[in-house]
Amino acid sequence: MTRSILLAATFLAATGYAWGVPQAVDEQHAVPQPQPPLPTLSAEYRVSVYANVPEPMKLSFAHDGTLYVGRQPGVRIHRVAPGGYPVTEFGPPMADPDAVLADPAGHIGGRRQSVLVGGGGILAAIFPNQTASVIFNSGFTDVDDMKFDRRGRLIFSDDQPQVLSSSGGPPTVLFSTPTRPGSIAIDGRNRIFVALADGSIRIYNPNGTLADSAFATGLAGLDTYLAFADASDREHDRRRYEREHKNEHEASTDLYVLSGTSLLRYGGDGKAVTIGTGFVAGPSSGTGFVFGPDHALYVSDYYANRILRIARRPHH
Numbered sequence: 208m209t210r211s212i213l214l215a216a217t218f219l220a221a222t223g224y225a226w227g228v229p230q231a232v233d234e235q236h237a238v239p240q241p242q243p244p245l246p247t248l249s250a251e252y253r254v255s256v257y258a259n260v261p262e263p264m265k266l267s268f269a270h271d272g273t274l275y276v277g278r279q280p281g282v283r284i285h286r287v288a289p290g291g292y293p294v295t296e297f298g299p300p301m302a303d304p305d306a307v308l309a310d311p312a313g314h315i316g317g318r319r320q321s322v323l324v325g326g327g328g329i330l331a332a333i334f335p336n337q338t339a340s341v342i343f344n345s346g347f348t349d350v351d352d353m354k355f356d357r358r359g360r361l362i363f364s365d366d367q368p369q370v371l372s373s374s375g376g377p378p379t380v381l382f383s384t385p386t387r388p389g390s391i392a393i394d395g396r397n398r399i400f401v402a403l404a405d406g407s408i409r410i411y412n413p414n415g416t417l418a419d420s421a422f423a424t425g426l427a428g429l430d431t432y433l434a435f436a437d438a439s440d441r442e443h444d445r446r447r448y449e450r451e452h453k454n455e456h457e458a459s460t461d462l463y464v465l466s467g468t469s470l471l472r473y474g475g476d477g478k479a480v481t482i483g484t485g486f487v488a489g490p491s492s493g494t495g496f497v498f499g500p501d502h503a504l505y506v507s508d509y510y511a512n513r514i515l516r517i518a519r520r521p522h523h
Contacts, residue, residue: 243511246470246485250520254483257516258291263507265352266495266514267322269309275322276495276507276514277305284324284333287514298337302327305493306350306363314359314375315342325350325363330378346378347371351492356393356413364388370401370411382415389492392433392462400462402431408464422477427467430488432496434504436460463504465496470517487511 245254263285264277272289275297284304286297303326310321316332323342324331330343330350353363361373368387371378386404393399397413406426410419462473470483488494489509499505503518 242513243487244485245515246483248470248483248517249481252482252517253520254515254517256513257505258287258294258514259512260285260287260294260507260514261512262489262509263512263514264305264489264493264495264509265307266497266505266507267307267309268497268499268505269320269322270311270500272500273309274499274505274514275307275309277307277324277326277493279303279305279490280327284322291514298322298324298333299339301331301339302329303349305490306353308353308355308361310355312359314355315361315373317342323353323361325353330363343373343378346380351388352390354391354393356397356399357395358397362391362393362399364391364401370399370415382411382417384409387429389429390432390496392435394435394462395460400433402426402429402433402464404428406431408433423464423473423479426464427488429492430465430467430494432465432494434463434496434498436463436498436502463496463498465494465506483517 248254260276262279267275274287276285276287278284280303281300283296283298283300284307285294287294301324304324306325308323310316310323313319313321315323318334320335321332324333326349328344328349329341331339331341333339347365349366351364351366353361356362364370368384369380370382370388372381384401384403388401388403390402391399398418399411401409403409406424406428407421408423410422412418464471464473465486467488468484468486469481470486471479472482473479487508487510489507495507497505503516506515508515
């Protein structure tokens with residue numbers, strides 16, 4: 208038995224599932240439950256329920272619009288078809304599959320159209336045939352959030368005060384942080400924005416040096432989540448990156464920040480505007496907060512078992 212199979216066996220569990228076969232979430236026979244109200248947004252945005260998914264956590268889109276959804280320990284992640292339905296389980300049960308990231312080029316998973324899953328001290332890959340293998344299981348405590356930068360390098364935050372990177376080999380510490388890091392976002396210049404447990408957002412250069420120790424302060428600690436408006440284009444816009452990289456002073460696109468119950472938008476000047484209220488954060492550092500291929504913002508609403516879609520109104 209190969210090492211990868213042995214390691215994979217650590218997160219496979221004996222369940223009643225037909226392993227390797229997508230399983231639809233049974234909504235037809237579910238007892239209807241009262242739905243909490245939707246968040247309130249400013250006039251230029253509208254919010255709707257995109258999909259009903261049990262206890263959704265971190266989110267990641269593939270290029271075709273398929274959405275992968277992290278979950279709590281010991282179960283299978285969810286796959287949401289483009290348009291929000293059907294919702295099926297995907298891959299084997301995992302030790303702690305809360306963090307997910309589509310890896311269409313196979314930069315880390317080693318196979319195209321892989322899905323990376325982090326949690327429980329491992330980083331694994333689920334392959335298109337729904338088999339899985341552990342990729343990394345040392346050098347970090349637990350994957351919190353992960354993103355690809357514009358060069359295809361994996362950047363992820365740890366439960367320890369550090370952020371790591373990998374270009375395919377074992378991850379190494381890119382930089383240390385003063386408190387535990389949570390959500391991360393990467394701008395058009397490959398700078399890394401990190402939300403910290405102390406309620407601040409720091410900015411680090413691609414080489415790990417500190418660029419700004421207090422881009423924002425007074426936020427909701429590990430209930431703070433970050434996303435750039437063009438994040439869905441990162442994997443397939445390397446040519447554009449090379450053009451942008453010629454101008455190091457080019458302003459980044461707007462940074463969207465979910466801080467506890469409030470949705471904020473930071474412009475290039477670093478000033479925040481509140482554009483939404485009434486959000487409910489899920490388990491600490493576990494809320495999904497990403498832009499999709501349609502340029503809408505998607506937010507997991509853990510306790511309401513749903514994923515929200517936030518989009519600009521047409522006239523805006």
